[in-house]
């Protein structure tokens with residue numbers, strides 16, 4: 001949401017107060033170059049060029065390199081200044097430099113912006129260990145969870161734990177193709193100052209992050225609730241699959257709205273149950289909340305994949321491959337992660353929509369059963385839905401307590417990192 005005195009007009013103005021910096025400018029690297037990775041790199045590079053006192057002008061963008069025609073994608077980006085595979089027909093700033101070498105791309109960075117499909121995060125983070133500067137700060141633009149030995153984790157917490165660096169998140173109603181075309185939208189950045197914060201003007205804080213991400217066409221609100229925006233961003237992808245199923249079956253807008261209603265309830269319940277630090281108001285006040293649910297269910301890749309599944313009878317992975325040209329529908333993986341976590345907690349019945357989506361995607365349960373699956377279990381949810389009451393005795397156990405118990409049972413992590 002725009003700050004006091006800012007306008008929503010799409011113009012060239014930069015309604016962000018300038019930060020006085022007492023150190024050398026921050027150097028920024030974007031890790032990832034897919035549809036959203038490239039779009040956010042464009043946003044960031046436009047801002048670093050506009051604020052040279054605060055940021056080094058050149059922005060590095062790590063590319064998981066591949067051949068496109070006869071040329072490497074990195075080479076094409078650096079000569080044609082377009083990501084012809086993942087963000088075609090969008091001109092990129094010339095101060096955005098693609099780099100296929102992960103370690104080299106982060107070597108001097110002060111701010112890392114993670115932006116890859118979340119199933120690849122574990123391997124990327126492993127490679128980065130020992131190669132980032134000690135006081136580097138990070139923002140995760142990924143939507144998903146890590147489910148492993150520590151239970152269900154926010155991706156920002158996973159990055160913090162694995163690399164020992166402070167990490168916030170950016171999430172909002174942001175379909176990349178629209179942001180890339182500079183059509184106005186809003187987003188939410190969430191960041192908490194670390195214990196070793198070096199002081200205003202010396203370190204990354206809310207004002208620095210606002211200047212880094214805010215554009216006249218991309219309005220940023222910076223808050224503290226990293227958990228709230230991350231949970232909403234991850235789980236709306238699962239809801240979007242459900243929405244796509246009923247739309248693909250031709251059931252229309254009422255059915256889609258019903259899925260979103262149930263989905264929003266499950267998102268909020270999941271947050272309050274497993275991440276009590278998140279704030280309920282984030283879900284309705286921030287772009288990262290219900291607004292992202294609406295946009296994703298209207299025009300996102302998850303809804304497109306699910307619609308095509310309904311129309312063709314093909315499985316999720318086949319449709320993703322046929323439809324998305326290398327891009328990822330994150331809900332396919334997230335619904336499995338959520339199922340594994342809820343199963344560990346013996347709570348699948350309390351999240352009927354999430355469970356139904358998982359069963360449809362992975363176990364061939366017919367999509368037309370969705371209303372019954374939700375209805376049947378909904379009564380169970382309403383009986384036990386007082387989140388402030390004793391039914392939440394499981395929240396007395398930490399997420400890692402539950403995960404530890406599961407690891408003993410299973411003799412291994414729930415999902416490999």
Ligand SMILES: NC(=O)c1ccc[n+]([C@@H]2O[C@H](COP(=O)([O-])OP(=O)(O)OC[C@H]3O[C@@H](n4cnc5c(N)ncnc54)[C@H](O)[C@@H]3O)[C@@H](O)[C@H]2O)c1
Nearest residue numbers: 033034035036037064115116117120142143175176327328
């Ligand atoms: N695209 C959007 O509209 C959008 C908007 C907001 C948030 N997000 C989130 O941003 C994150 C990144 O999404 P995206 O749209 O940039 O990616 P994408 O879906 O376009 O995925 C393609 C990218 O994955 C990379 N890739 C493929 N195999 C890889 C591997 N083995 N290791 C590392 N990288 C590999 C490709 O090189 C390419 O850069 C996701 O979590 C997504 O949910 C996306």
Ligand SMILES: O=P(O)(O)OC[C@H](O)CO
Nearest residue numbers: 172173174175300301302
């Ligand atoms: O295209 P989707 O479904 O991955 O959604 C994209 C964004 O997350 C919308 O904010």
